[in-house]
Amino acid sequence: MVLVMDKITSDSRQFSIRTFANLFGLTPATVRYYESLGLISPQRGTNKRRYFTQKDVEWMRFVLHLKNTGMSMAQLQQYVFLRSQGDETISERLELLLQTRAAFMQQQAELEQHVRILNDKIDWYQQRKRGALGEQVSFAEYLSNIGHHL
Known part of the structure; x- marks a missing residue:
């Protein structure tokens, strides 16, 4: 699959929601749903549009891996919440x-x-x-x- 970059900055690539979704065979609506569940947290540009970085790509790969092992959305949310709490979890x-x-x-x-x-x-x-x-x-x-x- 060829990655199409929307913008290139000096330190990282930034992907639009459509490009990001296409990387995983998802729709932009599904990406927004995952965001609404707190599974992903894209950045927002000055125009208020979402953009995703390579770090987001790597994180989404892991989230989808967990999902494909049978982890429910509620369990994924719990995992993400626990992860946000740091090493004590x-x-x-x-x-x-x-x-x-x-x-x-x-x-x-x-x-x-x-x-x-x-x-x-x-x-x-x-x-x-x-x-x-x-x-x-x-x-x-x-x-x-x-x-x-x-």
């Missing part, structure tokens, strides 16, 4: 991240189970197609025979 932030990881690992295990069943169904059809399994062998029976279950 490291324990609370760590606990929130540990909880998020545990929930994410549970989701991953569930997804792996779904993939296993999908693979088993594919194998069952392939064996039926090759004639290795007769029509009388149901999928449930096939699973039982290979030590799997739904």
Whole structure:
């Protein structure tokens, strides 16, 4: 993806809301929503328009990473609030991240189970197609025979 810079200053790039949103495949409305939740805090120019810096880009990448691990918007808000309180909240932030990881690992295990069943169904059809399994062998029976279950 090519980054289009709206302005270049001597020390940092500044991105418009549209350019910033495009970097992440978001709409400007979504960026404004994230701002309303306090997840991001863009600067304002003399014309009162939002602008984002490279530091904002890096922060948004992290916020979206947390969101993609299943962290809710409320949890993201809590994390951002705790972060704004400084190092005295490291324990609370760590606990929130540990909880998020545990929930994410549970989701991953569930997804792996779904993939296993999908693979088993594919194998069952392939064996039926090759004639290795007769029509009388149901999928449930096939699973039982290979030590799997739904």
